Amino acid sequence: MENLEGNQHSGAPPVEGVGGGGTSYGWSDGGCQLPASFSGVIDPSRIPSSDLVHVWHMPSTENVGNQGIPQQFEHISLLAARNERESVQISLRQKVSWGGLGAVRIQCSDLCSSSGDRMVVGKSLTLRQVLPVLGVPDALTPLDLPVSQINLLPGETSSVWLSVNVPIEQPCGQYEGVICITAVASDTESSGKSLTKSQKYKLHHEINDCLDVVQTLQDKPHEEVVERLKVATSTLRRVLMSPTFSEFIACPEDLMDEDVHTNISIQLKLSVTVWDFTIPQTPSLPAVFGISETVIEDRFCLKHGSPDWYDALSRHFNWLLQYRISPFFCRWGDGMRIFAYTCPWPADHPKSDEYYSNPRLAAYAVPCVPSLLSDETAKNYFKKEIDILKSKAHWKKAYFYLWDEPLNADHFRSINDLSSELRLYAPDARVLTTYYRGPGNASDSQSSFEAFVKVPNYLRPHTQIFCTRR
Template identity: 45%
Template sequence: QTSASIAKESRKNGVLSLCSHLVICSFYSGGNAQGGAIPPVEGVSGGGTAYGWNDSGGLHFSNDLRRTIDPTKVPSAELLHVWSMPSTANVGCQEMPRPLHPITLLAARNERENVQICIRPKVSWGGPGVAGAVQVHCTDLCSTSGDRLTVGESLTLRRVVPILGVPDALVPLDLPLTQINLFPGDTTSIWVSIDVPTGQPPGQYEGKIFITAMKTNEESLTQGSAASAKADRHQIYREISNYLDNVEPIDGRPLEDVVERVKSATAALRRALRATSFVECSSDNGPVDMMEDDSYTNLSVCTKLRLTVWDFILPVTPSLPAVFGISETVIEDRYGVEHGSTDWYAALDQHFKWLLRYRISPFFCRWGDSMRVLAYTCPWPGVVVDTDHNLSWAYRTWRTPRGLDADVESIDKFADSRDDDSFAGNTDPRGVRRDSTPKDKLVATEVMRTDTGYAYITDWASMRRELLYRFIPISYEDDSFTKLQSLRQKPKTVDEYTNEFCILSFRVAKFETGAQKVNRFKTSLSKKNQDELTIVNVYSIAEAVAMAKDDKFNIYNCGKTSSTFTIVPLNLEQYESIRNMSNEIRTYAPDARVLTTYYSGPSDAPLGSTHFEAFIKVPEFLRPHTQIYCTSEWVLGNREDLVKDIVAELQPENGEEWWTYVCLGPTDPHPNWHLGMKGTQHRAVMWRVWKEGGTGFLYWGSNCYEKATIASAEIRFRHGLPPGDGVLFYPGEVFSSALHQLVASVRLERILSGLQDIEYLKLYTSRYGRDESLALLEKTGVYLGPERYTHDHLPIDILRGEIFSACRSS
């Protein structure tokens, strides 16, 4: 009988029996094979249209795999698909394999470049629920001249973990050796990041990443123990030899050379500690099997990684101020820290320093009623000494009405305040430190700095124009004077000078009068500069403490300017509130720069006949109470031509700037950072800023998840917001109870890449002009407008390659 008659007869009896299935399968697998003209029926025979009819696209395996699979005896290429994808690709679990090619990257110094390595099992060889385990092993990237980019320092690996089914979280992996589990039918992506240090010699660097299928049972640990011990011994021997080579010949060498050798030796010891013998001492992942080097060559899938480092150095200070918010309330709730406690300061400090690595200037914020928000960059009061790393280009506490009129005797007034114990209860180790005696004193110092914030300091007089007040403790050692004098041996920027000078200022000894102290301090300077130092009396200690408690110190800068933030105004009353707040701020900091965000004019004031006319007239209405006019990208839509109308209303000669921001919108297809958008769409936010000519960028929040009271609670995006809006990183505890660090999103990495693209474009502009830079952006097809930008990564590589070829040193 034919399959059709069998099926017909079975349906007549009310059921399609298992027997009929077996007959049909038998019929198609062999009964009519000679005719070659009848394809299998869709939905029948278990494989869809033409299943088994054309085997050219199927998977073929050796006979060894027809039995129980031993990954230690079978090449991993027969068990795994391995291929690479660019950093702009969203690699989901259903991503299909591609051919494996060597990875070729280009990076400047002080730049991070990323790529993804994808792994998908062809077969399963592991235990229940997993396809199997793979071991990933990285080597250093080495140049022909012997320079290297070391694993764990310059080269890091992170596993891409889905959030709401979208690949986003980047969970760190152990280095140089890590083991991960694969799941049947799922693609796993490993995010490879290479950070090139500022002092890295240019050249061609090459390294390898080995991916090896592993056993997952105890037998593999036993078999691998001998190989692991041997490999460890060799590695530790090499690193200790390198250590001795660096530290032994240091007698009589200059201090700078000794410092460099100690740094190199420290790096060698750290590499030794990363040997697998110590894995269980530093990780909760348990021991990882280390194969012999020959096994890597014979069985592993080897991915070659080639990096060209060129002589361009990305500036340490970003060309574009990118100012992002961190919610202190979320930190308090999720980490269970009390506002103002030692743990609170530590948590905020961790978030601040971590986000700085992404070329972002963070600010902290606490949301209030009616969409009001308190924003600041430094959590410590102005009296605390450890505020320097929280400051960008400028810092203000309060301004003395007495100006620069001062004399040496004024220091004695501070000496009389010995019994002031206002800070005795300060338990924050970063706060003002006190000795055991209750008769300690605080000393207020004034530091001169220039107007611009960009000039270089070559003499003390250039610091006279602006004031920076800071309280310091009395416990600094005498070597502070030596360090202070060493600051003057080479030019420094105003901010470098200010930050170091404030901390290394003068010390009042317990049994010295203020006048004696000032005299000792001044004589420690070279004679020609003794008269350049001015000490200013700034109120009494008691008055200063009272001001600090009243938060009159908390006028801080964000990004490139000393700014305070207000939320988007909608009506005349809210606009008037902005003007009043600006006036209040200027009573304490007359030169503070105020940033106002807006996307419309006041709804109840006739500034223009149309919505857009009212919108562009806002600067006229807010002047002189606002200096930075920050508008939503939503307003422009796809009309880039409207930018010139906005900018035409500003007065750059009076210090006015135009910034942009994204919040909620714009939505697809415009550039934004929502979860699920294209990778190039994330990166295009900064391309848009560059093309439109904004001088800064604001983002409202980076950790604004729904409320949770434990760090490991699942991440929930806020109701009413697009997924991912206001969330750019995650608590590490969400992914592992032992991971006490922040976890970046792929979107945050793409923001960094976009900011680095701006530095490339700025370099090109400095050589060939802005018009040529914009033309290159369009010619390569990278970005033409908010709805016309590349969806593929190749144009990005072409753009960067063009700039490299045009701007590299010959």
């Protein structure tokens, strides 16, 4: 580690090139003294990775762009309660180029406490690569665990998003693990990358079965059985321990032995203190997020109401819940009228309680289109739905989202009319309205900001939850 900390930031950091690279970002060619052994072609397997790669970490609240400036190398220390997620960014940047498109291999261990408790990599600890969207670091694409590999472009900073998800039943204490970062040639990508994870798992399972069969041979002469077992066992174990199956090996610490022995990897220690209290499963401040059902249908080529359609909605629902977001699905009608619902099943369906009673759900949208209730059958059906939901303990989570961002006085009047109609069925209903401006054609003369400020006056008492983005 002395070698790492002595070389990580000596002088001004270069941005690219074997000689320290360009001056376009404020660093001069003379600001970096490289070892004489760096002349010629660089073999990352023979040089400490700390001489090739800048590694530092940044808070999850920071935007680290591709020109992020390297910071001091420090180990990571996080504090978290049970049932809490804490994240941090690990940023990487080439000090010098090796083979054009350099790559780094990232290996993670489980987080272990002195009492033997453990947070498992891949479940409690996850990694995602931060990728830009329209030039802004935004997308988080999952990385394989416990071993993954990413490419580093010369002169650009790349970041990895590390999240620690503390299970609700996790014992409190101090947990420690290691993240090994190793510079590798970009053409050393594991051959297993051509296989999907499910394919690798299937192959792994088949080889294990083969090993079991060979080890239980009984019909052959003793000498032949012994010899065949030696050959088969040696071959199969060598295959199972190859990088192709690294993510299925039970003890990820073993994967790091080679790096530890050669002292080439950068070893970034991760320490997590788990406090002796638990974050409630139900958020105290609801955060709702809408997903267009037509986007899901178009994106996954699904027919509305098909089994696959219900499955896709369920997957989106549960995926957002893990981030303490209460989702709803929606489609738009005329004039930005919106049909919003959290559960696609009717209130008397068993799935309904599964959705609405989920302790991670803080609020749910009740499907409602009062203006479409033109006949008694539809009105009776809607009344039945409301009566069922009102009889449940989760009714206190319910709200109605009737209109998306009204623009003029007619829109505001429509919201109030819809809300009044709704209260014939549910007098205690809570109506949510989103807005970013006041009515554009209001009769009284006022500025746009004055109209915006007065929106609650236009909507009360018909709206109880106001959501604005201005």
